[in-house]
Amino acid sequence: MKKPTALRMHLIAAMPHLDRDPDKLLMFVDEGRILGTGTGTRSYEYQYTLNLILTNFGGNPDAVMVAVVDWLATNQPEQLDNNERRRDAIQFEADILSDDLVDLSIKLPLTERVIARQVEGRWETKAIDEPPSVETDWLTNFERRAAGG
Template identity: 50%
Template sequence: MKKLHLLRAHLINAVPTLDRDPDRLLTFVEEGSIEFRRGRDLTHEYRFVAQLVLTDFTGDLDIVMLPLLQWLAEYQPDLDPSEALTFEAEILANRAVDLAMRVPLTERVIARVDCDSGTIQAEHSLPHFPSHACMATHWQLATRENTDQEWSVAAEWDAPHG
């Protein structure tokens, strides 16, 4: 489940305060399965729902969602748009929330069997599909509460492939 590790690293890089306290981002796998077709090789695909829980979050929800959506656009672009992400939030004291997000992910493993030597070579295929229309490697998220206010930088991060 290398893809989940990549997603976690991206969010820790992108969401302010997580770089100082990455243990506030919990990751789990729900509903895992393996798609496998019988044949000479053992190539298969992990299919699972990744659950990411961000505890005691006090920022704007966009600070988490926009980097997450950016990563999904690059590493899991085939998701059904209506099922790409679900979330729940538990409202805590002092405007803090525990935010639980669920994302369906797939990860293909190419496993070639060599019967003569008795070896299996396994390689996780983690292709990404960068947007050629937007080649920036560093991003800033600017937000404002209303149109009368100035924009302020809420978060900065490197692109998922940057």
């Protein structure tokens, strides 16, 4: 599974203080399962809920949420583009510790496709990137034109 690491790197780039204090960003894979393709191949899909937890977070929650939405737009676009999935795509809880500190838990339903094939008697696997979202591509082009680009 490579999406948890990719999201961690994205969040650190968006909020550099997490790199200085990495123990404040925890990640757990919950409710994981493997779904076979049903096609006779050995390829499969990971399906799981990624629970990311920011402990003793004193920043603006909007900074976290926009980073998560930005990452999802590229790495799990159907969670934002599909009306039925969008409703539950990002769930969160906050434990309010003080006036300016919270423990913030964000849950994301994620999938990762893996192609498996035998080469010279050994299994090789390759994680498959998400296809670009048609709606996201259109919106990006629209925003580029609106900005005069």
